[in-house]
Structure formats: C-alpha cells, structure tokens
Amino acid sequence: TDPSLLPFATANQRNASATNDAARMIGSRMRCGGAVGRRAPGAVRAAGRSTPAAPVTKTAPGQQQLQRRAPRTLAYVDAAAGGGGSLDGLVDYECELFTDRDGNMIQPMCTDFGFRSGAGRLYMERYGETPGSVFELAASNFDKELTQMRQYTRFNHVIGPPVKPPSGMVSKAFSAAGGALTSALGRLDLALENAKVLPKLDAPERRIGTDSGEWAVMLDKLGQLTLDNQAVVNMEKKRVEKEGELNTPFVVKAPFLALCWVLDVLYDGKPIQKFWVLETVARIPYFAYISILHLYESLGFWRAGAELRKVHFAEEWNEMHHLQIMESLGGDQSWFDRFVAEHSAIAYYWLLIVFYLASPKVAYNFMQRVELHAMDTYAEFVEENRELLKTIPPPRVALNYYLNEDLYLFDEFQTNSVEQRRPSCNNLLDVFTNIRDDENEHVKTMDACQKETIVKAMAAKQGK
Secondary structure (H helix, E strand, O other), X not given: OOHHHHHHOOEOOOOHHHHHOOOOEOOOOEEEOOEEEOOOOOOEEEEEEOOOOXXXXXXXXXXXXXXXXXXXXXXXXXXXXXXXXXXXXXXXXXXXXXXXXXXXXXXOOOOOOOOOOOOOOOOOOOOOOOOOOHHHHHHHHHHHHHHHHHHHHHHOOOOOOOOOOOOOHHHHHHHHHHHHHHHHHHHHHXXXXXXXXXXXXXXXXXXXXXXXXXXXXXXXXXXXOOOOHHHHHHHHHHHHHHHOOOOOOHHHHHHHHHHHHHHHHHOOOOHHHHHHHHHHHHOHHHHHHHHHHHHHHHHOOOOOOHHHHHHHHHHHHHHHHHHHHHHHOOOOOOHHHHHHHHHHHHHHHHHHHHHHHHOHHHHHHHHHHHXXXXXXXXXXXXXXXXXHHHOOXXXXXXXXXXOOOXXXXXXXXXXXXXXXXXXXXXXXXXXXXXXHHHHHHHHHHHHHHHHOOHHHHHHHHOOO
C-alpha cells in the first residue's frame, strides 16, 4: 500500500465494530478508495471517536445516496505526509463514507480544491435552492472574483494543484508575457489601493483543511499528473488512420482548431485546469441545441424534437458532472482560468446557436469533433498517469454520479450502447476511464444525430 494514501484513511471502516472502538489506531486494516491495506511505519498516527451513522439522504429526484460518517479523527501527520514532523500538525477532520447501490462503502477524497466548494456546488450545501436575483448574484460574484484577482496579482494566491513550467516555445512566451502582465497589474492594484481608489486588500486567509495531511498529499499527487500535447496529436492521427477523417466544413473546423490551439498553448503543463476549461465549453453546445429545439416547439415550427431534447439534457448533465469533478480537483482555482472558460462558453453558445439555426447536422458535426478530441485527450492522460491515478481516491461528485441507485440520465445519453454501462469508481483512474468512455458515447450519439439513426436508437430503447 502507498503510504501517502494513509492520511485520509480511517480505522477498519468496513468493520461495523470499529465504530464502537474510540481508541482504534489507523495502523490496522483500512479501506481507502476501494482498496484495503496496512499502514506503513511513520506515515500517520491517529485516535478517533465514533459518530452515529447518517440517515438516508435524498439529494435530488433520481439522485438518492446513502452515507455514513467515518470516525472523527485527530491525526498527527509527520513530514512524509506533509505535516512537518511536528505535533503542531494536529488536524481535526470528518469525512463521510459513500455507500453505493450495492451496499459497498467507499472512502472518497476528503479534500475539495474547488473555488466554489461548499455552498453553490452540486451535492453540497444549498444544493437545490432557488437562486437570488441576477443583480444579487452578479454583485456577489463580481466581489468574489475581484478579490481573488487582486490576491492573485499581489500574492500569487492559488491553492489548486501546482503547475509545471510549459515545454513549448509558444507556451513559454505566453507564460512569460502573462507573468509580466500579472506583476504590472499587482503594482497597479497597490497604487490604486494607496490612492484610496480600491479598498485595502488583506492577505488571503488559510483555507480550512489546508493543514491536513491529506490536503498536502493530494495536492502533491495532483501536481504530478502530466499530459503530453504531442502524444495527444499522435493518438488522434492513429485514430484517423484507423477510422478515417471526419468530413467537416471549414467554417465549423476553424473554431474547433482555435479552441484546441488555445487549450494547448495556455494550459501546457496544467492538465486539470485544461480539462476544466474544456468541460466548461463542452457542455455549452447541448444547451444551445436544447434552446433552439424549445424555441421551435414554442413557435410551432417543430414539435417532434422532445425526445431529442431529453437526450441532449442527459448529455449536458453528464458533462456537468465531468466539470464538477475537475472543479473538485482544483481546475477552477485561478481567476484567469475562470475568465477564459466562462467567456469562451458564452462565445461558443452563440456560435452553436447560429450553427444549429443554419444546419443542425453542422452543429452536431462540430460537437462530434470536440468529443473526439476530448476522448483522445483523456485516453492519453489515462495512459500517462495510470499508476499514479490508482493511488488517488475518487471525488464525491463522481461517486454520486456513477454509483448512484438511479442512473436514468446516465443511461439516457448513451443512445447507441448495446448493453447498459455500470462502471466502477474506486479511484481516480476509474473516474478518468469513465470520463473517457463517456466521451466516446457522446461521439456515437452526435454521429447518430447527423445520420438521423438517433430515431431508431431511441425507438429500440423503448422497445418499439
């Protein structure tokens, strides 16, 4: 067992009797992200006290989960786990186990590196609440983003995974220019603060949980993940040689190539951040398709697209979970990444609206290209990081999506699958493998939409 896994483990969590043993040491058998192992010497020492099991909680229609609290743990983390080898590294944290539809208990990743972790995120506090007015939301978001932008330029404050220096010449040039611009903005911000134009900026507060052993270990592991852009290109070439080139009009191919170029240049050495931006944009076309189909129904132009709308909603729901998985891994921590992703999403929404109005097949062709690229990118990422991904537990949002009792929406977007997919989700390798396979299902659905075989596929699923 990898010793670095142990800071987020609790004692004998599969054994019910362990909840009555307040003095149990973590050195016994444990379950971590689906794996059972033993503590390595010098990794973690802990004593816990049990807490009662949580009741069954309904998080949303069709999204029911069963959770139990792991023993609340006071852990002394040594230098190997990022605690500095001192008893000052005492951490008090709780982490709920996840129970899947078959009754198996899985330890999720207890840390969440997302900028929006807590309130405002799926399956977290305030989930399902009605939002405030656009003025309240805009003002609140602007205040948070401005503060985070100022902290970034003044203190270089980002708590997500550490990034590697870019390898490509163009990426290095953009990185250098970005660093110079950030320094200039920091000096400008300080000058405006001294002139009383901007309020005084306090140093960023330490986030709750950042002193824990798991926080340090997970952050280090996520920072070791790699993605070779040239290897992705080579994988795409092999796929084209085997399956043939997708015939795409230049007007559709150009914005796709622009998206790929921006992602490769700006996110060289930052795979999780790249995936977050990609998933932010990838869910937008489905929203655009739904918007036009709904408009056609409202105007009386076309009322036969209701089933198609349902498929596209299931596709968007799938991409939303991919997005939130990347958020939980810290992909949205930088204000610059959020700026790029959110403004790109708006631009691509209106672009896809125009495409779909002019020709739905052209719009589907664009999305098929995006999904093919995503599938190849995730496939390469899985191959490059297979062993490391095995040592990282799955984010809770992934468990809620892939191992829930009700998988209606998960099944709905897979219109061309012969058998129902029931993927495992024991570690981050399983999560990214599932995402790769999801993208392949999107590819097949977009192809079916262009060939109009989607109607036959939906009829077959309904037994007609």
